[in-house]
Amino acid sequence: MIVTTVLIALLVGLVEGTEALTVVLAVGLTRGWRASIGGTLAGLAVLAAVVVLLGGAALHAIPLQWLNLLLGTVLLLVGLRWLTKAILRVAGLVKMRDEEAAFAKTLAQLDSPAERSPVERSPAERSASARIGFATSFGAVLLEGAEVALAVVALGARPGTTLPAVVGAVAGVLAVVLAGIAVRKPLARVPENTIKLVVGVMLSAVGTVWAGEGLGMSWLAGQLTVVVLIAWYALLAWVAVRWARAGSVARKVETGRATTAGAAR
């Protein structure tokens, strides 16, 4: 379970970190690195406080069986949603996330042509511009980091799993930060959807085990239950991708027939 915890936290940190980095880079290039880094650090501080408050104090007051049920439900909700989204992307029904396009869009929003260049701005204008940059960076880190914090709290709440969850998430985010400093571009090559699919499968499997334990079950496969469930959800994801593709093609044909019939009338 410790390896699974580290791996899930690392992958969640990697995916969400990549999405936050895109905005942080755009803010740095348009509103200055001080605002961008300041907003990022403030966002990280808030997330750390949430993890400490929720994971360190609140959850430990709940009896283990109820804790398992609560955490299992949270992991299932996050996992099944990630899995659904990733399946639709693999099936071609929803566009893949494009970090370069998201970067260009954020740059365009922040770098309005109506604004004067930083050199021509008055101190008050520069300050207002920096405040917008700070808020944008802060909001992006908070928004993308919320799921990382949720995963760390949920995965790290059981005895002996706190350190692996924190280490995994910090390693994932750190890898993104270092890669961002090295390339100074959005990390377009990170296979975000594949990672989301894998994380969705793993979170759903762990969530099922914990929720089941919370309901008083003792799983038949014992220690191997997580592995069996990972294989099951992976198979289910494969079936769902094929099903979604087939359904989409059938609806296209139906729509085409209806259009042709309408035109013939």
Added chain:
Amino acid sequence: MSGARGKGGSVVRFLRFLAHLMADGWTVPAGLAVAAVVTLGADRVSSTAAQALMLAGLSITLLLAVRSSARQAVRGSGR
């Protein structure tokens, strides 16, 4: 919550609760359908059956979520 008696009922209640949380219009009827199917023997269901029931319920939940979101995506794209 423990013990063989009532385990099936707990699973059913859990699935219904999860369905409500994931409500996209389809999960509530799906959760209720699962509940209806197993209610007959819910109180006497064994641990093995409860595990199978839970996995089946969650698998149906996932497949229906994919179907519902796929329909929305196709409608949204105008295909």
